[in-house]
Amino acid sequence: MPGYDEPIEISNFKLFIELIKTFITGTGEITSDELGLDANLRWKSELHDGIHDWIAGYGLDLSGQEGYCFVAPRKDIYLPAHSVMMGNNSYAGHIPGITPAYVSAVTVRNILYPALIFANQNRDVTTTDLMNFPDGRTWTTNTGDTYPVYSSRTIKYLFSTHGRTFEGHCFWVAHLERMNDGASVYYYSGHGTGGSGQSHQYIQDSHSNYPNQEWWDGWRGYEYDNWRTPRKGGWTWYNPEPPNLYDIIHYDHVDGNYENLRSNAVFYMSCSTAEQFGPMVFLDHGALLFYGNSGTGVCPQADLQDDWFFEDAIGYGDPIGIAYSKTVWLHQRDYTTGDPTAMYGPSSRHATSPNTTVHCIYGDPNLIIYSPEWTSPIPVD
Numbered sequence: 001m002p003g004y005d006e007p008i009e010i011s012n013f014k015l016f017i018e019l020i021k022t023f024i025t026g027t028g029e030i031t032s033d034e035l036g037l038d039a040n041l042r043w044k045s046e047l048h049d050g051i052h053d054w055i056a057g058y059g060l061d062l063s064g065q066e067g068y069c070f071v072a073p074r075k076d077i078y079l080p081a082h083s084v085m086m087g088n089n090s091y092a093g094h095i096p097g098i099t100p101a102y103v104s105a106v107t108v109r110n111i112l113y114p115a116l117i118f119a120n121q122n123r124d125v126t127t128t129d130l131m132n133f134p135d136g137r138t139w140t141t142n143t144g145d146t147y148p149v150y151s152s153r154t155i156k157y158l159f160s161t162h163g164r165t166f167e168g169h170c171f172w173v174a175h176l177e178r179m180n181d182g183a184s185v186y187y188y189s190g191h192g193t194g195g196s197g198q199s200h201q202y203i204q205d206s207h208s209n210y211p212n213q214e215w216w217d218g219w220r221g222y223e224y225d226n227w228r229t230p231r232k233g234g235w236t237w238y239n240p241e242p243p244n245l246y247d248i249i250h251y252d253h254v255d256g257n258y259e260n261l262r263s264n265a266v267f268y269m270s271c272s273t274a275e276q277f278g279p280m281v282f283l284d285h286g287a288l289l290f291y292g293n294s295g296t297g298v299c300p301q302a303d304l305q306d307d308w309f310f311e312d313a314i315g316y317g318d319p320i321g322i323a324y325s326k327t328v329w330l331h332q333r334d335y336t337t338g339d340p341t342a343m344y345g346p347s348s349r350h351a352t353s354p355n356t357t358v359h360c361i362y363g364d365p366n367l368i369i370y371s372p373e374w375t376s377p378i379p380v381d
Helices: 012-025 039-056 100-111 113-119 151-158 172-181 251-257 278-284 301-315 320-325 340-344
Strands: 066-072 090-096 125-130 135-140 146-150 165-168 185-189 197-200 247-250 265-269 289-293 359-362
Touching: 039 066, 090 100, 090 278, 090 320, 100 113, 125 151, 125 172, 125 197, 135 151, 146 151, 146 301, 151 185, 151 301, 185 301, 197 251, 247 251, 251 278, 265 301, 278 289, 278 359, 289 320, 301 320, 320 359
Parallel strands: 066 090, 090 359, 125 165, 125 185, 185 265, 265 289
Antiparallel strands: 135 146, 197 247, 289 359
């Protein structure tokens, strides 16, 4: 979807004159964007304004930041519909519907989460699959401020706060065991493989540079296909060819091997996953929610945004919708305000950022992630 990197201010009369000069004399000063091809802004602003005004028409637009939750089949609600409602003025989530019973199950799981999470015997454990991650690169936000991005170490720290036990894995078998035994939070950072699955490190033996040595599982991915320690640079990206091999685990395989996930909150930084099979596979197996991006995950922009999101949601205990929405204007376009800083800042002007970084929250956007400091609710008769 075409975007533009500065506001377009041109009257219809001036546009008409410049069009004539352009097409007849070749001397007009006009660009294709001035013809209205900032479709990203125009289309998504119309989408936001239509939803907002419809809700306001019922007298439900009160003071402060509003929370929206769409309850409908994914095929009936286009993915950007709830993403455009995330920003300084509002935040949103989506309860995906397949059948009325499925909607009820996911809704009840979110409402009763403060009690249900105590049925997860390993609720104090957090886990990750950090395959691709930035470690030391920088990103400039829409304010012009530049920040270093050390995602893996940031995630490891935050996932260890408040008495949590952090377990990072890069082997599928180790990850599978942890998920089936139980965890309260899972974060994946890596290739989305076109939204078809997730990636893990191969267990290397005969075809590695150390033919008689199996790899150890690492808390984050290895640097090369040579049985070295988990990498620290983060920019040796895995690809499906030597020497940076990764194992693609298709979601059919994930679906066939996961058991009851016991209200595990699932977060993803990967391309296309939120618009494909992943969210439903996790929710089908009893996950609490799914958070991720449906387009391309711009690295390290989306990683930095996730880092800040986890700081508020995991570190400070903010509701997930509020934790995410508060930094939208720094990284991408905020359609809830239309503020020029968010629309035309350096992060939003990135070649792909305004078009493909479409975050989705499948679950209650007001939900607060479990902390080991919680106490089990007293049953009500």
